Amino acid sequence: MNETQNQDRLYQDLARRLMGELASGRYAVGDRLPAERELSLTHAVSRPTVREAIIALEVQGLVEVRVGSGAYVRRLPGRDDIPGFGITAFELTEARMMFEGEAAALAASQISDEELGQLDQLVQDIAAENQAPGGSEQADRAFHLAIARAGRNTAVFNTIEALWNLRANSPESALLHAKARTANVKPVVEEHAAIVAALRTRDPAAARAAMRAHLAAVLDYLLFATEEQAIAAARREIDAKRRRYAGTAG
Amino acid sequence: MNETQNQDRLYQDLARRLMGELASGRYAVGDRLPAERELSLTHAVSRPTVREAIIALEVQGLVEVRVGSGAYVRRLPGRDDIPGFGITAFELTEARMMFEGEAAALAASQISDEELGQLDQLVQDIAAENQAPGGSEQADRAFHLAIARAGRNTAVFNTIEALWNLRANSPESALLHAKARTANVKPVVEEHAAIVAALRTRDPAAARAAMRAHLAAVLDYLLFATEEQAIAAARREIDAKRRRYAGTAG
DNA sequence: TCCGAAAACCGGCCTGACCAATTGCATTCA
DNA sequence: TGAATGCAATTGGTCAGGCCGGTTTTCGGA
Known part of the structure; x- marks a missing residue:
């Protein structure tokens, strides 16, 4: 016990x-x-x-x-009580790619100049955040939520926010993201800047494409991080076997 | 007190x-x-x-x-405690149009023949449900959630499900939908059938378009219902004024 | 002025008790 | 015999009072 x-x-x-x-x-x-x-x-x-x-x-x-x-x-405890349970980082990122893409498209037709200015600032914050050792994802989150908010649709904003909260609740997800982020600072900043640029043209299709491209890249980073992890695990396993059979062979 | x-x-x-x-x-x-x-x-x-x-x-x-x-x-009670609070039926339907469209596109590339068969059955259920007086939206909900599930992404499914739960929690939304539904039985069934047809072709773009078309139509129904309501309200107000000033004039 | 110890305050948890609602069973009556 | 009734056991609802250990404040001494 x-x-x-x-x-x-x-x-x-x-x-x-x-x-x-x-x-x-x-x-x-x-x-x-x-x-x-x-x-x-x-x-x-x-x-x-x-x-x-x-x-x-x-x-x-x-x-x-x-x-x-x-x-x-009255009811049995289920996944409602453990938000994020059973959701992999890939699923979550795929969902974000789909939904945040649409949110960006909506924002493109609604966003104000002031909000665009705030996004510019947030891009700089993200750059600073990523260079700092052990930096948080505060600015990253704020950036994406600001875009969701700019769509002027509470249901859309709540949904995107819920996805981000899910991300925070999923330990596996957070770990993978942290790993993936450290290696790729510059691209992330450029991608975010590209999203703002697309929004500034007020072109929904362009905004959607930029957001999807960014999250597709994140998906790639995740894949890369996972592969590294898998390779490392495999290597450890092989080493263990090698050691185990060393006596037999010798 | x-x-x-x-x-x-x-x-x-x-x-x-x-x-x-x-x-x-x-x-x-x-x-x-x-x-x-x-x-x-x-x-x-x-x-x-x-x-x-x-x-x-x-x-x-x-x-x-x-x-x-x-x-x-730690935090103040707000909309988190009353899911759906402050969300209008339009916002919710717009969000569904955006997100369920993507979910349908994802489903198109993943759905099995068996699931397609189940969707066929659900379309028939929806037809029966709509003809019954005071029918529920059980089949409608099941239909949309089945498509979300077919995408094989838990995060996506959870999100769509949350939007439907939101709908149930919003009294204004439920009322409007009930009003809108009674008047338009046939189109709704045809739209759902069209979504299944698009999924059957495994064409993501077609599935997305069909789903968006359906929910755009729902949005139109809502608009229509709201207008009727607004007109009725205005009429009542005018009547009230007329009665109030009747004494003055006479 | 600063610091440390004591005192005041606060939540954590327990014992024991009484009340009111519910429920099950035995009794009683039709 | 079966249904209605009434009583008693069970269960949650709430309270009073108390002791413990952690936190904050205060005040006197260095």
């Missing part, structure tokens, strides 16, 4: 364990959870703590509490 | 009130909430209840609790 990686409060620990039991299929939708008093015994915590944990589940819509009856499973 | 519309538990009532105070701008991000003991006095509840309410806010990411220090505002 991984007895409670601490640092959280007890109720969070309990809530996580209960969520795990839900995810494990131990309970079906509609089933009743054990009573609060019973849970407090089986999990060795007080009833108030059990209540807090159940409330945490309730707020997330996982269970429904009926007075005098019990807590019932 | 709106003394507690009951039926919920106390903690929910308190949590709602606290959320209201956050929304009212009384606290800024980073501010500290009153201490638990203080809240229990000012709101006339026990400390456990206050704790439960604060946990409800914490689970939603609204506040962050620091041991020995207090509960701090």
